[in-house]
Amino acid sequence: MRWSRGVLVLALVSACAAVAPAQKEKREPLNEAQIEQIREAGIYPDDRINLYTKFVGEHADTIKGLSSRGKSSARVQRLDGELQDLTELMDELGSNLDVYSDRKADIRKALKNLNEAAPRWLGILRALAGEPGFDVARKEAIESGEDLADQAKRLLAEQTDYFLQHKDEQGQDRAEPKGP
Helix, strand or coil, X not given: CXXXXXXXXXXXXXXXXXXXXXXXXXXXXXXXXXXXXXXXXXXXXXXXXXXXXXXXXXXXXXXXXXXXXXXXXXXXXXXHHHHHHHHHHHHHHHHHHHHHHHCCCCCHHHHHHHHHHHHHHHHHHHHCCCCCCCHHHHHHHHHHHHHHHHHHHHHHHHHHHHHHHCHHHCCCCCCCCCCC
8 A cells, every 4th residue: 555655646746747847938039940040150150149149139129119018917028038038148149259269269250240239239228117027137138238248348359469469360260279
């Protein structure tokens, strides 16, 4: 009898554990076509950064469009989701910048585009009046945007200096080991 209760309890726990993750669906900030574009650009740092910059800009434009709509619970929920997606994309872009800068990829062109776009995104986020339903997501998005803008400015300055000193490495996707 005890053995069958144990099996029953184990089965119930397993069933509950299987259902719990399904109840909280993870948001994906990019659609399948965008994910595929990012994958295809994986070995081309400038292209990949430009794609992320484009997709972050699209999310920022969506947020700007939603900000002018009448207040409703659906609007608040949608803004909260869009802000979370925007933050996730900006964080992912920052991670990509870290990888490419560590391997000395020449990403100055993409950084220039990013440096031009980031202030506009931050302007949209700062102009969005905070509301209880998405205020935390808004603050996180602003913080992430400021971090990304600072990182892009710093990297552009570092790369400009580096490639002035290493002219033979300009345009590279990664630093290649030098021969003996």
